[in-house]
Amino acid sequence: MILKQFDELKSFLIKQQQIVIIGHKNPDGDAVGSSLALKHYLDKKGHRAQVLMPNEYPDFLHWIPGSRTVYRFDRQNNQCVKSLKKSTLAFLLDFNTLHRVGSDMQNTLSKYEHDFVLIDHHQQPDDFKYMYSDTAMSSTCQMVYNFIDMMGDLDLIDKNIATCLYTGIMTDTGSFRFRSTTSRTHRIIADLIDKGAENDKIHSNVNDSNTHSRLLLLGQSLSNLEILPDYKTAFITLSEQEKKKFSHEKGDTEGIVNYALSIKGVVFGVIFIEDEEQGIIKISFRSKGKFSVNQFARNYFDGGGHDNAAGGRSEMNMEDTLKFFKTLLPKYKNDLINSYEI
Numbered sequence: 642m643i644l645k646q647f648d649e650l651k652s653f654l655i656k657q658q659q660i661v662i663i664g665h666k667n668p669d670g671d672a673v674g675s676s677l678a679l680k681h682y683l684d685k686k687g688h689r690a691q692v693l694m695p696n697e698y699p700d701f702l703h704w705i706p707g708s709r710t711v712y713r714f715d716r717q718n719n720q721c722v723k724s725l726k727k728s729t730l731a732f733l734l735d736f737n738t739l740h741r742v743g744s745d746m747q748n749t750l751s752k753y754e755h756d757f758v759l760i761d762h763h764q765q766p767d768d769f770k771y772m773y774s775d776t777a778m779s780s781t782c783q784m785v786y787n788f789i790d791m792m793g794d795l796d797l798i799d800k801n802i803a804t805c806l807y808t809g810i811m812t813d814t815g816s817f818r819f820r821s822t823t824s825r826t827h828r829i830i831a832d833l834i835d836k837g838a839e840n841d842k843i844h845s846n847v848n849d850s851n852t853h854s855r856l857l858l859l860g861q862s863l864s865n866l867e868i869l870p871d872y873k874t875a876f877i878t879l880s881e882q883e884k885k886k887f888s889h890e891k892g893d894t895e896g897i898v899n900y901a902l903s904i905k906g907v908v909f910g911v912i913f914i915e916d917e918e919q920g921i922i923k924i925s926f927r928s929k930g931k932f933s934v935n936q937f938a939r940n941y942f943d944g945g946g947h948d949n950a951a952g953g954r955s956e957m958n959m960e961d962t963l964k965f966f967k968t969l970l971p972k973y974k975n976d977l978i979n980s981y982e983i
């Protein structure tokens with residue numbers, strides 16, 4: 642755990658500040674939840690906080706309290722640049738290195754004249770003036786709860802803040818089932834329910850938002866699934882053509898990789914998704930046990946993340962990407978076979 646210059650930050654926050662809060666590209670429930678929770682909290686403390694996201698996030702997150710106030714860097718560039726200019730401090734939430742916001746926004750942020758505060762749970766963070774980094778944490782939302790606690794302000798957590806934090810903890814822990822979910826996580830969740838988070842509604846808002854075409858896309862993905870029993874590995878592919886056929890929208894592929902990992906005996910699940918716009922294959926990796934997909938994604942696919950959930954990319958076409966992927970597995974055979982024991 643790294644906690645850097647917290648007391649100085651606390652003193653800086655005694656005076657009212659103009660603050661921007663920034664999440665990563667393709668924001669997920671944890672990025673959106675933590676950013677909006679922090680915004681509500683800082684506003685309550687008398688600051689003016691504006692959330693900036695690099696690009697769009699999925700529909701199933703649009704109901705989160707405060708969602709309408711978010712500026713998107715790709716669409717509302719002027720407002721974003723203005724907010725950055727006016728601000729005296731920038732929080733970076735749920736990512737570890739500036740390039741995770743995408744190259745356009747990274748360019749702008751690299752010229753930022755004030756200080757950054759990083760709150761994040763990904764491995765190998767870059768160095769910033771103020772940091773709270775802990776890879777043992779279930780989610781950045783859990784860390785924002787801790788941050789508010791360290792500020793001595795748990796009593797300021799209201800229904801909106803509790804709802805945002807609950808959402809991110811829930812989505813990043815796969816509904817409280819991953820290894821990173823501790824008794825402390827559950828205690829925080831209990832407190833958030835006491836403070837007004839309506840757990841049944843949050844689960845329903847996030848998880849029961851399927852459309853017919855999304856289910857058909859899932860059906861296609863599942864029929865593309867391949868299992869490699871020798872390596873306890875299963876992978877799914879999705880081509881641009883298949884995405885188009887089922888009217889793919891942002892967020893539709895979220896979570897599909899978990900079906901690969903849900904197969905009995907499988908410890909390594911992967912989904913390869915063709916992205917014509919970026920000219921890449923976007924890859925999500927998931928594992929059970931000791932096999933580190935963070936390291937695997939870093940070594941071969943220009944990515945990273947956590948030990949059991951990471952992402953990366955390939956600039957080859959789908960066929961060559963799969964060939965390359967399959968050539969890597971023999972080297973990891975022992976690690977994969979011994980990764981996880983029930």
Ligand code: 5GP
Nearest residue numbers: 924925926943944945946947950951952953
């Ligand atoms: P997902 O597969 O859901 O996109 O991402 C899983 C985890 O890996 C998330 O924590 C995400 O932040 C991280 N991740 C996804 N893609 C990348 C990437 O290209 N680079 C790095 N460093 N992390 C990534």
Ligand code: MN
Nearest residue numbers: 671735781813
């Ligand atoms: Mn996260």
